[in-house]
Amino acid sequence: xxxxxxxxxxxxxxxxxxxxxxxxxxxxxxxxxxxxxxxxxxxxxxxxxxxxxxxxxxxxxxxxxxxxxxxxxxxxxxxxxxxxxxxxxxxxxxxxxxxxxxxxxxxxxxxxxxxxxxxxxxxxxxxxxxxxx
Amino acid sequence: xxxxxxxxxxxxxxxxxxxxxxxxxxxxxxxxxxxxxxxxxxxxxxxxxxxxxxxxxxxxxxxxxxxxxxxxxxxxxxxxxxxxxxxxxxxxxxxxxxxxxxxxxxxxxxxxxxxxxxxxxxxxxxxxxxxxx
DNA sequence: CGGTTGATGATAACGAGTATCATATTGAAA
DNA sequence: TTTCAATATGATACTCGTTATCATCAACCG
Numbered sequence: 001x002x003x004x005x006x007x008x009x010x011x012x013x014x015x016x017x018x019x020x021x022x023x024x025x026x027x028x029x030x031x032x033x034x035x036x037x038x039x040x041x042x043x044x045x046x047x048x049x050x051x052x053x054x055x056x057x058x059x060x061x062x063x064x065x066x067x068x069x070x071x072x073x074x075x076x077x078x079x080x081x082x083x084x085x086x087x088x089x090x091x092x093x094x095x096x097x098x099x100x101x102x103x104x105x106x107x108x109x110x111x112x113x114x115x116x117x118x119x120x121x122x123x124x125x126x127x128x129x130x131x132x133x
Numbered sequence: 134x135x136x137x138x139x140x141x142x143x144x145x146x147x148x149x150x151x152x153x154x155x156x157x158x159x160x161x162x163x164x165x166x167x168x169x170x171x172x173x174x175x176x177x178x179x180x181x182x183x184x185x186x187x188x189x190x191x192x193x194x195x196x197x198x199x200x201x202x203x204x205x206x207x208x209x210x211x212x213x214x215x216x217x218x219x220x221x222x223x224x225x226x227x228x229x230x231x232x233x234x235x236x237x238x239x240x241x242x243x244x245x246x247x248x249x250x251x252x253x254x255x256x257x258x259x260x261x262x263x264x265x266x
Numbered sequence: 267c268g269g270t271t272g273a274t275g276a277t278a279a280c281g282a283g284t285a286t287c288a289t290a291t292t293g294a295a296a
Numbered sequence: 297t298t299t300c301a302a303t304a305t306g307a308t309a310c311t312c313g314t315t316a317t318c319a320t321c322a323a324c325c326g
Contacts, residue, residue, distance in 0.1 A: 119253065
């Protein structure tokens with residue numbers, strides 16, 4: 001078996017720290033900007049690489065916002081789940097959708113589709129941002 | 134009341150025709166390429182503009198594929214619905230999800246979110262593409 | 267048939283994300 | 297602790313989908 005080497009670098013620690021300190025989805029660009037303005041000299045490519053690896057490894061979630069930009073967030077629940085994301089501030093609730101999984105499989109089968117995956121996210125205004133209007 | 138002027142041009146007719154002749158989601162780039170290779174001199178910007186307007190007007194559906202590219206397709210059902218899209222060939226079934234709507238509203242309410250919108254699409258391999266493997 | 271005004275298309279610009287590559291760090295062996 | 301090969305980094309150039317700009321064109325109204 002080939003063991004994949006994974007080194008611990010200060011850059012990845014900084015990214016993990018920042019993700020660990022918030023409940024909101026952030027973009028790679030924003031994360032990079034935050035780190036730079038905090039004094040880091042981290043490169044943009046490094047941020048993208050780290051986030052992609054974390055996402056592939058399952059320790060962070062990713063969604064695409066309405067502009068097609070990818071947003072990342074530290075994963076609270078390890079199991080499959082969906083998100084209720086505030087359009088304005090990015091604040092997020094992880095939610096379970098017990099029926100959806102089974103429903104999706106059923107619909108796929110009905111039409112002869114295989115290897116089915118589903119994407120579902122809810123976007124709205126959180127309580128705070130609702131009041132601010 | 135201000136009536137928005139909307140002119141009927143041959144370019145928009147060509148786009149509508151092409152969309153009307155397929156059940157698959159296509160990208161603006163592909164649509165443009167198809168028209169050009171069929172002899173049209175239509176510009177890329179025109180294709181984007183037309184598709185956006187049609188999408189905003191509700192006569193075509195749009196989804197984002199896994200790469201963030203926007204795909205368009207003529208809308209069969211006028212009511213709210215979701216899609217089961219083949220990852221390989223783009224073939225699509227429009228599907229209804231009776232419970233999702235109500236469920237989404239309930240979840241949103243539970244967390245104090247307002248003005249909630251939901252995005253859900255299923256991606257898989259259609260029967261034909263399944264066999265081709 | 268004009269004339270007004272929205273539509274078009276070539277092109278430049280934009281922005282997220284990726285590839286490249288020389289340099290710097292890591293981690294483990296000597 | 298020193299060495300050193302393998303991996304990570306970061307500056308930069310690049311890709312590619314999409315949007316903005318603007319001079320020109322052509323629908324539609326009279």
